[in-house]
Amino acid sequence: MQRVSLDLSNAQHMKRCGSKKNPTLLKLAIDGLSASVKGFEASHPQLVENVNNIASALANIGIRKRGEYMKEKTNSRWRI
Numbered sequence: 001m002q003r004v005s006l007d008l009s010n011a012q013h014m015k016r017c018g019s020k021k022n023p024t025l026l027k028l029a030i031d032g033l034s035a036s037v038k039g040f041e042a043s044h045p046q047l048v049e050n051v052n053n054i055a056s057a058l059a060n061i062g063i064r065k066r067g068e069y070m071k072e073k074t075n076s077r078w079r080i
Contacts (some may be wrong), residue, residue, distance in 0.1 A: 041048045
């Protein structure tokens with residue numbers, strides 16, 4: 001886990017400094033984040049289930065994740 005933290009810190013530093021993308025660091029960051037999410041899901045299954053249920057309920061009533069509104073702007077009105 002320490003290695004993942006160091007790799008993520010390095011990737012974050014490069015992004016802040018405007019360094020060019022490094023495919024190896026990007027893969028390490030994605031793999032590290034994926035491992036962290038899987039670990040969280042394994043250690044907090046009920047919380048993950050509840051959050052997924054809430055997200056699904058919101059999606060079903062038309063509330064979508066941030067950023068999707070910008071894609072669907074039509075006639076100066078936002079689709080909700």
